[in-house]
Amino acid sequence: MSDIRTINVTRYVTPLREGGSLPAIAEGDDGFLYALKFRGAGQGIKALVSEFIGGEVARLLGLKVPEIVFAYLDEAFGRTEPDEEIQDLLKASQGLNLALHYLSGAITYDPALSKTDPLLASKIVWLDAFLTNMDRTARNTNMLIWNRELWLIDHGASLYFHHNWQNWETQMKSPFPLIKDHVLLKEAGLLAEADPICRELLNETVIDEILDALPAEWLAYEETNGIAEITKKVYRDFLNFRLQNSGIFLKQAIDARAAVI
Template identity: 55%
Template sequence: MKTIDIRTVNVVQYIKPLREGGSLPAIVKADDDFLYVLKFRGAGQGKKALIAELIGGELARAIGLKIPELVFMNLDDSFSKTEPDEEIQDLLKFSVGLNLGLHFLSSAITFDPLVTSVDALTASKVVLLDSIISNIDRTVKNTNLLHWNKELWVIDNGASFYFHHNWTTWENHLTKTFPLVKNHVLLAKATQLADVAKDFLSILTKDKIEEIVNTIPEDWLQHESDALTPDEMRAAYIKYLLAKLAMIDSLVKEAEDAR
């Protein structure tokens, strides 16, 4: 089973929580001496948000968008025992095991569409990708984009694939477009959607999608309340993405009409 090569590191120091994130991500140091933004498996949307983050991030990387390196992060139970804040203590306790980290981009600033310009090609890639992965969280209110080294970096894809919060109805989403694209922060700049769609179809092959989906740790696909097995879930993510790529012309038209 071919997968993307993602490093695994161990958390050695909890530095500080990032209070602006609803799920209380944190800046941590790993045993490779780098800093990461740690996304916790014990947070609100749990392991499903980590799966969305992983798939969305690696799809973004595949199509040439800038995204911080993603790593698997082992968290042991020692951190919760020394944390005075009860909310964070619980989060650390429920997140023991394998979590997801994004390389921390020091001195990056949150993208502000009124201050920072973005080229049409990059904007079109982000808009179309978010339509494919049904990312409802890239709006003016919460851009989930960073400006670093004069480039746009994509972060926070955890709100994507919202169908996976209810596996009993997931197949209803296979034929749906993405009307919420009308709220996308980069929509006004996305003037090359048709060109980008052709590139997506040549890059995001079935093999590439399988490679990305197969990277999801088995442990993240196991939950007693889920109706599907881990293998069935993997197959569902692949089927969903292939269905969206098959209707990419409709997604392009929807975005262009909204723009």
């Protein structure tokens, strides 16, 4: 994977949705706009970790994901922000955050209006089953159409085992039954064909590269006594097991699709 750039946030533009604790459009010191995810928001740094891992795994599979950057918020940033809720969020998010290049003019993917290539749909379903991503449903597709192409955004709900750390080995072996709610499941008619393609593109080396690119300060979890290397080993073991045993979640996805078509 290529080196991840770090930008300095120079301007808070607007919340992406209502509520100050949610992502925002912000400007970086490189002059570009970004969808900024805050370390001080609801799920905290773990959501940034899953966002980063999910986005970079998707990229390795040849799927389109906006460029991910680390976004630094200076301690003085936001002092002049008039909205108290947003000001509190900015204060709680000093330091390194995560941002995705803002796709200006993109529209939300609408399953009623768009048809997706069966192999592309199958690779996306495979990705989300692999990452245990519960948040790509008809209600919230987390996909955009930009320049007539399908782009994936928001992997913050992936790898949800890290919110219940003691149970990670059990969740590692999960067939992920929530795949039944995936917005592209009906169109994913080539899941068996997508499996070897995805497994060929991923391996222990590239998984290590993704994990090594994460800031150590993000991985200093309470559950691992603040030791980033222990945290990283759990993610490594989780991802490598699911990659080597993809048949577990592949069968679940194929069976779930058969039940809805």
